[in-house]
Amino acid sequence: MTDAHLHDKTxxxxxxxxxxxxxxxxxxxxxxxxxxTPAQAKAALVPAPIPxxxxxxxxxxxxxxxxxxxxxxxxxxxxxxxxxxxxxAWDTPGPxxxxxANTTKPDRRSYWLRxxxxxxxxxxxxFPIDKAIPRYTGILDAEEMGGIIVYQGRGVGGGSLVNGGMxxxxxxxxxxxxxxxVNTDEMYNVYYPRANSALGVSTIDPxxxxxxxxxxxxxxxxxxxxxxxxPFVFVPDVYDWDYMKQEAAGTVPKSALEGEILYGNNYxxxxxQKTYIAQARATGRVAISPLHxxxxxxxxxxxxxxxxIDEINTNGDTVTTKSVTAxxxxxxxxxVGTSKxxxxxxxxxxxxxxxxxxxxxxxDNGNVMCGRANHLWDPxxxxxxxxxxxxxxxxxxxxAFAEVAPLPTGIETFASFYLSITKNPHRAQFTWNAxxxxxxxxxxxxxxxxxxxxxxxxxxxxxxxxxxxxRTDLFGAYKIxxxxxxYHPLGGAVLNKATDNYGRLHGHPGxxxxxxxxxxxxxSVNPFVTITALAERNIERIIAADL
Ligand code: FAE
Numbered sequence: 143m144t145d146a147h148l149h150d151k152t153x154x155x156x157x158x159x160x161x162x163x164x165x166x167x168x169x170x171x172x173x174x175x176x177x178x179t180p181a182q183a184k185a186a187l188v189p190a191p192i193p194x195x196x197x198x199x200x201x202x203x204x205x206x207x208x209x210x211x212x213x214x215x216x217x218x219x220x221x222x223x224x225x226x227x228x229x230x231a232w233d234t235p236g237p238x239x240x241x242x243a244n245t246t247k248p249d250r251r252s253y254w255l256r257x258x259x260x261x262x263x264x265x266x267x268x269f270p271i272d273k274a275i276p277r278y279t280g281i282l283d284a285e286e287m288g289g290i291i292v293y294q295g296r297g298v299g300g301g302s303l304v305n306g307g308m309x310x311x312x313x314x315x316x317x318x319x320x321x322x323x324v325n326t327d328e329m330y331n332v333y334y335p336r337a338n339s340a341l342g343v344s345t346i347d348p349x350x351x352x353x354x355x356x357x358x359x360x361x362x363x364x365x366x367x368x369x370x371x372x373p374f375v376f377v378p379d380v381y382d383w384d385y386m387k388q389e390a391a392g393t394v395p396k397s398a399l400e401g402e403i404l405y406g407n408n409y410x411x412x413x414x415q416k417t418y419i420a421q422a423r424a425t426g427r428v429a430i431s432p433l434h435x436x437x438x439x440x441x442x443x444x445x446x447x448x449x450x451i452d453e454i455n456t457n458g459d460t461v462t463t464k465s466v467t468a469x470x471x472x473x474x475x476x477x478v479g480t481s482k483x484x485x486x487x488x489x490x491x492x493x494x495x496x497x498x499x500x501x502x503x504x505x506d507n508g509n510v511m512c513g514r515a516n517h518l519w520d521p522x523x524x525x526x527x528x529x530x531x532x533x534x535x536x537x538x539x540x541x542a543f544a545e546v547a548p549l550p551t552g553i554e555t556f557a558s559f560y561l562s563i564t565k566n567p568h569r570a571q572f573t574w575n576a577x578x579x580x581x582x583x584x585x586x587x588x589x590x591x592x593x594x595x596x597x598x599x600x601x602x603x604x605x606x607x608x609x610x611x612x613r614t615d616l617f618g619a620y621k622i623x624x625x626x627x628x629y630h631p632l633g634g635a636v637l638n639k640a641t642d643n644y645g646r647l648h649g650h651p652g653x654x655x656x657x658x659x660x661x662x663x664x665x666s667v668n669p670f671v672t673i674t675a676l677a678e679r680n681i682e683r684i685i686a687a688d689l
Contacts, residue, residue: 186222187426187429191433191434192226192466194466197466198469200216201224201468201472202225203471204228204476206414206476207302208658208674209225209472211337213418214418215682217427221427224429224430226434227300227431228296228435228479229279229281229296229432230296231430236249241406244401245401245404245528251281253283256277259275262624262629264617264618265619266615268614268620279433279457281405283295283296287478287585288584290626292506292631293629294476298419299413301670302414306528306668307407307529309379309380309668309670310533316537323643334671336675337671338378340421341674346379354390356390357527358522358526359558362520363560364546366604367546372603377531377545381410382411382412386398386399386410386527398410400528410529431451433454434452434464435451435452436449439471440493441493446467446468447470447471448467472656477633480634480635480657482580484501484634489573490574496647502571502572502636504572504583504634504663505568505569506590507665508542508563508596509562509630510625511560511616511623513549514610515556515557517556517608517609523554524554526551527550532545533545536599540600542563542600543563543667546558546560547560547561557613557616560597565596568589594623630665632662640655641654644679656680660676
């Protein structure tokens with residue numbers, strides 16, 4: 143790389159001298175002097191927790207899928223990265239010797255700054271099951287906004303800490319509707335394979351599936367789907383299937399077979415901490431500051447951006463407010479986090495160049511849940527793996543793809559449980575509320591009706607065929623549909639609208655969006671593989687063209 147090249151590609155507003163120093167002496171020293179040793183390069187990395195006044199070449203807000211991809215690829219390109227994460231590091235065991243709490247015994251580790259649990263399945267046999275817990279910076283955020291509860295992971299690893307690990311690539315024919323401005327061939331030939339490989343995605347051994355006690359519920363799901371003529375598909379996951387076999391054999395500590403999901407997974411799941419983030423740290427160029435929350439980004443007088451960060455304690459209180467500078471900032475705070483931040487920064491004049499697409503195009507991936515009551519001769523099993531491995535694909539005919547999900551209660555429930563992803567057309571918008579100082583979302587509860595209708599194309603038919611009924615006791619006293627929530631927030635800073643076709647925010651060179659906020663509301667399947675693959679595509683272009 144020549145000096146002239148550096149000059150050409152320096153973002154507007156970042157002085158060339160600043161950019162070279164700002165790259166932690168890595169690009170600068172390596173290319174201009176050619177003498178930097180790995181030890182010197184490492185010494186230049188700003189340590190965590192990030193000190194006030196620090197200057198970093200690349201600052202990544204959030205440590206979920208988008209952020210982890212950005213950090214790894216930037217580091218591999220020789221650029222020092224600092225990741226800022228509002229949640230905890232999740233690297234220290236609690237009093238029970240485990241890092242994460244069990245799903246059946248939520249404690250302070252389970253929820254983000256709540257004094258009572260907010261379980262997605264709020265009731266059982268009609269009775270509320272939420273309970274009091276101490277307020278703490280726990281792992282699962284149940285964020286209540288505009289008529290919907292949006293569940294999100296908090297901590298180093300983002301959503302990968304709490305999710306089911308279902309790693310689904312959309313059917314190729316559905317992709318153009320998901321991301322119309324992205325080349326389908328490139329995604330399926332290059333970036334989906336790259337993402338799947340780096341995430342460690344694989345599919346359950348079909349022979350083991352047939353006999354495993356813990357997947358009786360999925361086999362019942364298959365039987366019912368097929369008897370009604372629906373295509374039943376195995377769904378890949380990032381869980382280590384060999385580990386699960388050992389759990390079933392009783393030779394290792396149990397995780398999926400102990401019902402762990404939602405509040406973290408102690409053993410078999412390959413969260414980002416074990417994949418992208420581990421690789422990123424191994425480069426020696428990535429530092430992570432947990433319990434740090436970005437509250438502002440604005441152009442710095444000296445070039446680059448000033449980033450304001452609150453360091454918080456485990457009660458959620460701000461301990462210190464720090465100001466740092468960064469040559470480039472990657473927004474990877476998740477669909478909700480990125481959208482809220484950008485909406486605020488545009489409205490308050492911190493980033494006046496952002497366009498009017500910011501905050502728009504937010505959707506819930508059409509999530510809706512339901513349970514079915516099976517006959518007594520059709521038990522789904524006491525032991526249920528918390529990791530789903532299968533789904534019912536009625537996307538083309540009915541606009542719904544349903545995960546056959548577990549109900550890992552430890553007792554026989556005679557219930558089949560499903561999370562459907564549907565082609566819900568509604569999109570909401572974040573707007574700044576100056577009176578409350580919050581970014582509000584205008585989602586409406588009634589907007590879930592199309593999702594219910596699409597899910598019914600599957601389950602009304604199965605119920606009619608099997609002579610069964612919906613469970614009415616899981617989401618309230620008499621409520622069939624879990625239509626109050628989403629696990630899959632998407633959009634709010636949509637690709638090729640709020641940003642260019644690679645995630646560069648309009649109006650502010652050197653600012654990028656690289657997470658689920660780029661995807662306009664729906665992916666037709668579970669989203670994280672698409673978020674990861676899109677981030678791989680975008681960062682490759684950004685590194686090649688901008689750095
Ligand atoms: P995400 O992973 O949410 O990461 C954003 C990170 O930014 C988080 O760690 C935040 O704490 C952090 N952050 C936010 N604001 C700030 C700030 N101001 N300063 C510093 N840090 C901040 O974003 N998807 C699937 O594909 N398959 C599944 O099986 C699946 N199951 C799920 C189950 C549950 C219970 C949940 C909640 C989600 C599930 N998902 C699943 C969704 C998936 O986890 C989600 O789409 C991705 O995690 C989104 O990735 P992003 O990189 O956009």
